Structure formats: structure tokens, C-alpha cells
Amino acid sequence: MAGLYEIWRLAEVSRRLDVLSGFVAMCAAKDDAARRRLTRLVADADAALSASPPDVPAASAHLDELVRWADTEWADHPYRPVEARPEEADRQTRDYAKDLRRAALPVHVRNEMGRVELSLEVRFLALCRRSGMDCRIRQDVFYVAGRAAMALDLGHLEAAEHEVRRMEQVGSAEARESRRG
Incomplete structure (x- = not known):
């Protein structure tokens, strides 16, 4: 390649x-x-x-x-x-x-990237729809989603999956903070 x-x-x-x-x-x-x-x-x-x-x-x-x-x-x-x-x-x-x-890229990699891209979009939209999210956390979600999208653009599947998991962690941390507050 x-x-x-x-x-x-x-x-x-x-x-x-x-x-x-x-x-x-x-x-x-x-x-x-x-x-x-x-x-x-x-x-x-x-x-x-x-x-x-x-x-x-x-x-x-x-x-x-x-x-x-x-x-x-x-x-x-x-x-x-x-x-x-x-x-x-x-x-x-x-x-x-x-x-x-x-x-x-090989077809199987493109298909897997499509799956990760869909997962990224669904998780990103779910996080963005949360009401009362702290502005700093919302910025972190956008930042990490951008990194995942960039990894997909470059054809780096492993990095994209890592960033999707990282975005989930940011969202989970926000949910824990809002329950404590």
C-alpha cells in the first residue's frame, strides 16, 4: 500500500x-x-x-x-x-x-471500518444528546470523536477503535460525576 x-x-x-x-x-x-x-x-x-x-x-x-x-x-x-x-x-x-x-484497503478492513464508523456515530450522538453535560466534558467528547474520525480517515482501524473506547470512558466519567453532584 x-x-x-x-x-x-x-x-x-x-x-x-x-x-x-x-x-x-x-x-x-x-x-x-x-x-x-x-x-x-x-x-x-x-x-x-x-x-x-x-x-x-x-x-x-x-x-x-x-x-x-x-x-x-x-x-x-x-x-x-x-x-x-x-x-x-x-x-x-x-x-x-x-x-x-x-x-x-482490503474489503474486510473497509467493512470493519464501516462498523467502527457507525459505532462512533451512534455513541457520539448518544453522548451529545445527554442533557446537563459539563462543557469541558462535551469538549472532550468532540475532541476524542475527532481523533477517532481522523484515524478512520487514515485507515488505522486499531487507533479508531481505541478512540471510540476512550470516548466511552469520557462519557462514563461524566455520568459518574453528574450522579455525585
């Missing part, structure tokens, strides 16, 4: 390629030569990304050519996508990476 850094790079190129190729397709809709050029660029980039192992530098080169073309032809177009701010680009790339990472 590819490492997280390789998956991140693959996701970043895929995200940028998807956004810009959609824009260029809209602009080139009536120009046969432009549509052929776009088809060639996207097909070559997709082939590089789909290779085993993925050839991210080659896909990046095709993306760079697409960027130069869009900058030359449609730089002032009102709908030209601008590069996302770093935090937004990372959030979008994380969504792509999460899907790529999950797709690379």
Missing part, C-alpha cells in the same frame, strides 16, 4: 486536475482542437495517476501544461478557478486522500 505522503501527493494532483479540467472543458466546449487537447492532457494525466505505482511527477507535468494553457487562454475569465488558500486546499486534498486511502 502506498504511504500517506504518496497518497497525499496523488490526491493533490487529482484535485487540481479535476477542478481545472472542468473549467477548461466549459471554455473549450465549441472548439474541437481545444477539446482534443484537453482530452489528451487529462487522459495522459489519468494514465500516470492510475499506473502502478502512480507516476505523480508525470501527472504533475500534464497538470502544469493545463495550468499554463488556462493561464494563457482564460486568465481573465470571470469563472476561472483560483488556487485555494492553503487551509482550504489542504481540506479539499484531505477529502481526496481519504477516498484514495480507503480504496487501497
